[in-house]
Amino acid sequence: MLMMMIPLVVSLILPAFKKSWSFSIYYLMMCSLFILLNMKNENSLISISSWFHYDNMTLALTVLTVWISSLMILASNKIYFMKKNSKMFMFIVLLLNFILVMCFSVSKIMIFYILFEASLIPTMLLIVLWGYQPERLQASFYLMLYTVMASLPMLIMILYLMNYSNSYCFFMNFTYPEFMNSYLWALVLLGFMVKLPMYMFHLWLPKAHVEAPVAGSMVLAAILLKLGGYGLIRMTSLIPWMNNNISSIIISISLVGGVITSLICLRQNDIKSLIAYSSVGHMGLLLAGVMTSSKWGMNGAMMMMIAHGFSSSALFMLANMNYDLINTRSTMLSKSSLTFIPFMSLWWFIFLMINMAAPPSINLMSEIMLITSIVSMYYISMILLGLITFITAGYCLYLYSMINHGSSNLYTNIYPNMKTYNFTALLLHLYPVILLIMKPEMII
Template sequence: MHTMVFSSFMLFFCNNKGKISSLLYNLCLIMMMYIMIFVDNYFNVYIMNEWLFLNQYSFMFVILTLLILSLMFLSLGNNEFNWSLLMLMLIILLIFVLMCFTTSYFILYYLFFEASMFPIMLLIINWGKKSYLRVESSLYMFMYTFISSLGMFYLMLYLMDLGMLKFFMVNSLSNFDSVCFTIMVWGLLTKMPLYMFHFWLPKAHVWAPVYGSMVLAGIMLKLGGYGMMWFIFMGNNSVNYESTSFIVIFSLYGGLYTSMICMYQIDMKSVVAYSSVVHMSMVISSMMTFSMSGMLGAQIMMIGHGIISSGLFYLVNMNYERTSSRLIVMNKGFMNYMPSLSLWWFLMSMSNISMPFSLNFLGEVLMISSLLNWSIYFIFILMPMMYISSYYMIMLFNVQHGLNNKNMYFFTQCKIKEYIIIIMHWFTGNISFLFIDKIMDF
C-alpha cells in the first residue's frame, strides 16, 4: 500500500507515461500473486490487524480487483487528457476498493463504499465522451447510489450504539430483524443494481471512458454483492424468509424484462450494460434464497461476470476506435478486416452466455438449482430469460458479419497490447474453471 501511494506522487515528476502504466500494471500483478501465495498458508479468516482482514469472501474479490485494475492500467494510452491526474484518480480508486473489501468495520465499509463513487464520477466528467450528458449521467449515479444508502448509514450508527462495530459481532445481535435487514440491503440493491434502480448504470456506461466501464462492470457492481453476502449472514437466523420472497420474484421479473430491453438496443455498449443488469438480477435473487448453493453460485457469477463484461467493454471500445461509432449498424462487416478479432468476439460472447467451461456456467448452474429449490415455478421465468440472453449476445456477435463497412476510412490493425488484454480477460474467465475446487474450499 505504501508503494502505491509513493508511486502516485512520483507521477508528477515522471514524463515517461508508458513506464509508469507498466509499473502499476506489474505492481498489481505482484500484489495479486503475493496474496494467492499468502492464502495457501493462511486460510479461512486471517486477521492482518484490528482494521483489516481476509476471508473466504473478500479473497476472491481482492484478486478480481487487482486483475481488472492491472488490465485497465495496461489499456491506458499516452495521449490521455491530464494524464497525471487520471493516474492519481485510478490509484485512489484502487486504494478505496481494496480497503472496502478488507476492512472489518462495517462503518468503514460504508465510507469506502461511498467514497469509491467519487473517482468514478470524476472519470466520467473529465475523461468521458465529450457531451454535456456525461455530467447528467454522473449526477444520476450520485443521486441513485448515495440517497438510497442513507438508511443503511443510520442503521449502522444504531448498531454502533449497541456496541456492534465489526461484521463478526453482528451475528450475535438478537434484534436484527426483517426491518433492519431490509433497510440495510436497500442501499446495496441500487449498487448491484436491482431492476427499477438500474437507470444510472446504462447512462454511466455509455458516457464513461473504456477504463471507467471496465471498473464499473468489473469491480464497482461487486461492492454491493460483497456487502450483501455479509448482511445475509448477519440476518440468517432472525430474518423471516417470506419477507425476502418479494425481492426474489421482483428481481427475476426485472431480469426478464431487462433482457427484452437488450433486444432493441442500437448501441453496443448499451447492450453490454443492460446485460450486466440481467446477470445481477439472478445474483440478487439467488442470494435471497439463503441457500449455500445460491450464495456460492452468486459469488462465482460475480467473479466471472466481472472478468467477461470488462473484456466485452474493451472489445466495444476497440471497434469504436476504428469506426468512431458504437452503433450496431455502423460496425457491420468487421470480419472482413480482422477475422482474428471476430474470433475473440465469439469467445467472449459465448462466455457471457455461460458456455461450458466458464465461471459463468458454474455460477448459473448453482444459482438456477437454488432458485428451483425455492420454487419450481421459477422455471417459467428462467427459461425465457436464458433464451433471450443468448439471443441478444448472438445479435451482438452478428455485428462482425455483413458487407464491407464503408465507415472505415482509416482502418488500423489491432495492436499486440490489445490482443494481450482480451486474451487475459478470456483466459482468466475460463481457465479458472480448472481451479474451481480451490474457490469452493474457501
C-alpha cells in the same frame, strides 16, 4: 494481509516518477500475482487485527480489483499517447484501486460504509474528465444521486445497530432490537441493491456506461457492481433469517427484471448500452441466489461476481475498440468485422460465449449453482430462469452476428490500425478465466 496492503499504498506515489505508466501496469500485475500466490483455501473468516480480515471471497475480489486496475491503465494507452492528463488519470485509477481493496478487507462496518461511498468520487472523476459525450455530467449526477440517496437509510440503520449493540465490527457481537423486522432490514440492504443494481434501481447504470471512458466502464462493470454483491453476502450471512419475509418479493422482482432487461437487450442498438443491460440481468440472478441464504446460492453468487467481472470488462473493452475504428456504437453501422478484422471477431466470439455461460466457462458453473438454489426454494421460478438463460443466449448471438456479419458501410476503416496493447489486454482477461475453469475451488 499487511504485506498485501503496503505495495498498494506505495503504488499511490507511482505517478510522480518518469515512465510510470508502463511501470504501474507491471507493478499492479505483480501485486495481484503476489496476492494470488499467498491465497489459502480459507472458507472461514480470519481476523488478522481489529481492522482487517480475510477469507476466500476477500482475497478473490482483491485479486480481481488489482488485476482489472492494471488492465484499465493498459486499455487507456490512448490517454498516455495523446497526453490527456495521463498522470492525473493514473493517480485516480490507483486511488480507486486502493479504496476498493480496503473496502473488501476492513472489518469495521462504519469504515466499510465510508469506503463504499468514497469509491464513487474517483469513478465520477473518470466519467467527467475523460468521458467523450456531452451528457457525462448528467450521467455522473445520476450515479451519485441513486447510490448516495439509497445508502442513507442504510447509514441510519447501521448507526442505530452500532449504538444498540455497542459493536463496531462487521461480524461479531451484534444484537438486534425487537422492532427490527424484515422490512427495516430491507432498508439496510437497499444501498447494496442499488449498487448491484437491482431492477427498478438500475437506470443509472446504462447511462453511466454509455458516457464513461473505457477505464470507467471496465471498473464499473468488473468491480463497483461487485461491491453491492459483496455487501449483500456479508450482511445476509450475519442474520440470514431476516430474509425470510422479503426473499420472495426480492427474488420475484429480480427474476422478472432479468427477463425484462434481457428482452431490452434484444432491441438495443447501442453496443455499450446492450452490455450494460446484460449486466443488470446477470446481477438480478446473483441477487436472487443471495436472497435464498443457502450455501449453494452464496457460492454461486461469488463465482458469478468473479466470472462476470472478467467477461463484462473484456466486452466493454471490445466495444471501445469497435468505437475507435468506426466512431459509432450503433449495431446498425458496425458491420462486417469478420471480413476486415477476423482476429477481433474471434475475441468477440470468445467473450460473448463466456457471457452467455457456454461450457466449460466458470459462468456456466455459477449459473447452475444459482439456478439450483433458487429452484430448490421456489419451483415456479423455473419458468423465469429458463426465459433468462434462453434470451441471454439470443442477445449474445444477436450482438455477434450484427457486428461481424453483413455488408460494410462507408465509414469502416478497411485497413484498421489495431494496437498490440488492446489484444494483450484481452488476452490478460482470458488467462484468469481459463485458470478458474481448471481450478474453481480458488474462489469458493
